[in-house]
Amino acid sequence: MKEINNRVILFLDSEVHPFAEFETPVRFELDTRKLTDGLHTLKVVSKSVLGKEGVRIIQFTVRNGPDIIVDGIKENEFVDGVVPLMINAYDKGDLKNFVIKGSETPKSVPNWLWVILVLFAGWAAYYLITYFNLNDTL
Numbered sequence: 001m002k003e004i005n006n007r008v009i010l011f012l013d014s015e016v017h018p019f020a021e022f023e024t025p026v027r028f029e030l031d032t033r034k035l036t037d038g039l040h041t042l043k044v045v046s047k048s049v050l051g052k053e054g055v056r057i058i059q060f061t062v063r064n065g066p067d068i069i070v071d072g073i074k075e076n077e078f079v080d081g082v083v084p085l086m087i088n089a090y091d092k093g094d095l096k097n098f099v100i101k102g103s104e105t106p107k108s109v110p111n112w113l114w115v116i117l118v119l120f121a122g123w124a125a126y127y128l129i130t131y132f133n134l135n136d137t138l
Contacts, residue, residue, distance in 0.1 A: 011043040
């Protein structure tokens with residue numbers, strides 16, 4: 001006698017027709033390479049052998065394309081005048097060869113680093129001046 005199991009029906013985004021239907025338990029691989037980059041919704045509807053339904057909705061973001069980095073402007077930021085931007089886009093490649101060119105996004109030197117550098121240079125100058133003055137007096 002065959003055991004009757006619950007069923008799950010899978011919908012993607014706002015599609016009316018399911019893209020898959022399985023008896024539970026099931027292992028399933030969702031190929032995101034066929035989806036566009038951006039926000040998507042997976043809707044899982046389960047139907048029990050008694051006819052009851054359960055629904056679970058899972059939102060996820062697909063990013064198969066190149067990653068885009070924008071330096072100089074942030075999300076929902078107020079700007080005016082001329083805004084200098086630096087834009088970089090890089091991909092993970094074919095997973096067999098690592099592509100170095102374009103993998104890193106150059107950034108400007110942060111202000112706090114300049115402050116630390118000036119303070120260190122001032123301390124070093126003070127130390128050298130006092131060291132040589134002490135040697136002259138001995």
